[in-house]
Every structure is written in structure tokens, then in C-alpha cells.
Amino acid sequence: MESASLLSIRNVSNVYTDRRHGIFGKIEEKPVLNKINLEIEKGEIFGLTGKSGCGKSTLARCILGLIDYDGEIFICGEKNAGTEVIQMVFQDPGASLNPVKKIGWLMEEPLVIHRKNNAKERSQAVDEMLLRVGLDPSYKTRGVHELSGGQKQRVCIGRALILKPHLLIADEAISSLDVSAGAQILNLFRELHESFSLDILFISHNKDAVDYLCTRKAVMDKGEIKEI
Ligand SMILES: Nc1ncnc2c1ncn2[C@@H]1O[C@H](COP(=O)(O)OP(=O)(O)OP(=O)(O)O)[C@@H](O)[C@H]1O
Ligand SMILES: [Mg+2]
Numbered sequence: 001m002e003s004a005s006l007l008s009i010r011n012v013s014n015v016y017t018d019r020r021h022g023i024f025g026k027i028e029e030k031p032v033l034n035k036i037n038l039e040i041e042k043g044e045i046f047g048l049t050g051k052s053g054c055g056k057s058t059l060a061r062c063i064l065g066l067i068d069y070d071g072e073i074f075i076c077g078e079k080n081a082g083t084e085v086i087q088m089v090f091q092d093p094g095a096s097l098n099p100v101k102k103i104g105w106l107m108e109e110p111l112v113i114h115r116k117n118n119a120k121e122r123s124q125a126v127d128e129m130l131l132r133v134g135l136d137p138s139y140k141t142r143g144v145h146e147l148s149g150g151q152k153q154r155v156c157i158g159r160a161l162i163l164k165p166h167l168l169i170a171d172e173a174i175s176s177l178d179v180s181a182g183a184q185i186l187n188l189f190r191e192l193h194e195s196f197s198l199d200i201l202f203i204s205h206n207k208d209a210v211d212y213l214c215t216r217k218a219v220m221d222k223g224e225i226k227e228i
Contacts (some may be wrong), residue, residue, distance in 0.1 A: 004077030006167060006199055007040040007063065011069035013223075014058055030060045030194045033069065040216075042103050045193055045200045047214030049207055056203045057097075063201075064088060076166055084114065087160035092174040093152035097144045103155055104140030105128075110163050116152035132196070133158040134188060150181030157188065161198070171203045182206075182217060186213050 014033040032055045040046045046137035048056055062069040064086055090096055097106055105125040111117060117125065127137040133154040144152065153173060160168055170189065174182035186209055192198040204210055210217055218227045 004074065005039045006039070006042045006044070007201070008072075008074040008077075009036055009038040009063070010072045010074075012036040012054075012062055012069050012073060014067065014069045016058075016060060018204070031131050032223050033062070035071070035222070036225055038218070038225055039091065040199070040201065042199055043197070044216055045202055047210035047212045047217040048201065048203045048220060048225075049210050049217065050220035051204065052205065055223045057171055059220070060088065060171050060201070060203060063169065084163050085166045086169060087165040087167075087169060088164060088169040088171060089153065089156045089160050090172045091157045091175050092147060093176070094144070096156050098154060099144045101144070102140065103135075103142050103144070103147070106144070106155060107140070107158055107162060108143055110159055114163060116163070116220070129158040129162050132161070132192070134184075150184055153177065153181075153185055154188065157185075157192075158202075162190070167199050167201060169201045169203065173202075173207065174209060175205065182209070189213060 012033055013031070015033050016030045016032055017055070018028040018030050028067045034060060046061075049219060050056055058067070059066045063073055065080065072079065075085055104126055108122050108130060128135045130139055130203065135151060135154055135158070137148075140152075147155065157168075174185050177185065189200055189202070190213060193200060202210065202214055216227070219227050
């Protein structure tokens with residue numbers, strides 16, 4: 001039997017209900033995704049670009065199972081594969097990290113939530129992951145406010161990867177960073193892809209970044225996808 005695609009999106013449509021005109025007002029249905037079909041194979045960094053508001057983040061939310069949609073999404077051949085196999089990093093790393101916690105705690109948290117390993121193994125996994133994302137393990141005892149934007153994004157990437165997902169979705173992951181920190185994160189993604197076979201769905205306005213990083217590219221326009 002042919003092995004399943006990493007991600008298979010079939011005929012996915014999504015509509016937002018708009019109650020802008022008050023609870024007694026007319027409810028408007030706003031179509032966002034229009035019968036999207038997309039296959040992403042293992043070994044790819046897939047770039048998705050397109051104008052603001054075209055539906056890129058909405059598609060990411062559908063893949064993660066955070067919102068309802070029509071159609072089907074399979075991850076490694078499975079429906080409802082759960083959040084453990086896909087992880088996401090967002091635009092604003094500062095907002096994704098609880099500011100009162102130390103970096104070590106934040107990195108360990110996904111393992112604690114999913115009841116993985118004992119305390120010693122978790123601590124070792126955190127050390128390894130910090131090194132993997134380019135931070136010294138001594139960062140464990142630092143607070144979030146002591147890190148630069150790029151370093152915070154490295155922590156977010158580490159937190160996402162510590163559960164060993166099949167796919168990382170990076171949604172505008174470099175948009176809040178300056179050019180040099182953004183370029184370093186792109187290089188980190190490439191290194192993680194090459195050394196640890198991490199597959200990535202890279203969503204970005206930044207066409208240059210998509211051209212630099214991605215093995216295959218598509219553009220979304222008004223809820224439809226076209227490969228470029
Ligand atoms: N919760 C919501 N309720 C209603 N409409 C929404 C909601 N979230 C997004 N939308 C609308 O859906 C459309 C697609 O939004 P989405 O966030 O997916 O775009 P995007 O391509 O990620 O844009 P950007 O590049 O700015 O991040 C937009 O018109 C947006 O206004
Ligand atoms: Mg978006």
C-alpha cells in the first residue's frame with residue numbers, strides 16, 4: 001500500500017459567522033476557505049504565502065483542529081490526529097510565553113502536560129532541546145524578560161519540538177523579528193529540517209523568506225490555493 005502523505009487536505013471549506021450588527025442583527029456568513037486541496041509529503045518545507053486576510057491562519061487553525069470546517073484533513077493517514085503530532089509557533093513569541101515562568105519550566109511544560117518521562121529525563125530533554133534551538137542550557141534559570149525576541153522565538157520553537165511532532169506549523173514566525181534575528185530563525189528551521197528531518201508548513205507574507213527556505217511553495221488568494 002502507498003504510504004500516506006504527511007498532511008492531506010481534501011476539499012476543506014470554512015465559513016465565519018459574523019454577528020457584527022448586534023445580536024438581533026442579520027447574521028452574515030463569510031466564506032474564508034474555498035474547497036482547499038493540498039498534499040504535503042514527508043521531507044518538505046512547504047511555504048504558504050498570500051495577502052493579509054486571505055485565510056492562511058484559518059487553514060492552520062483547521063489543520064490543528066481548533067475550528068470547524070467542511071472537508072477532510074488527514075495527518076499521516078489519520079483523522080483527528082491530535083495536537084501532539086502537529087505543533088505551532090506564532091508571530092509574537094513574547095505573547096506565547098508566560099512571563100512569570102523561567103525558561104526551563106516553560107520548556108518542560110509540554111512534557112509535564114502530556115505526562116512524558118520522569119523529572120530527570122525531562123530535565124535532560126530540556127537541556128538537549130535548548131542546545132538544539134541554539135540556546136545554552138544555562139538559560140533554564142532565566143526569565144522571559146531577559147531574552148531577546150529571537151531568543152524567545154527559539155524557546156517557542158523548542159517548546160513546540162519537545163513533543164516530537166510530525167509537522168511544525170510556523171505562522172508568521174519571523175514577522176515580529178528584525179531582519180537579522182529573522183534570518184537566524186530561518187537558518188534554524190533549515191538546520192532542524194536537515195539534521196532532524198523536521199517537516200514544516202511555513203506561513204509568511206515574506207516572499208523572500210519563503211523563497212529562501214521552502215522546498216515547495218503555494219500562494220493563497222481569496223481562500224483558494226495555487227502552487228507556484
Ligand atoms: N474569528 C473570526 N471571526 C470572523 N472572521 C474571522 C475570524 N478570524 C479571521 N476572520 C476573517 O477571516 C479572513 C481570513 O483570516 P486569516 O486570519 O485566516 O487571514 P491570514 O491570511 O492569516 O491574514 P494575515 O496574513 O493578516 O495573518 C479574514 O477576512 C478575517 O477577517
Ligand atoms: Mg495570519
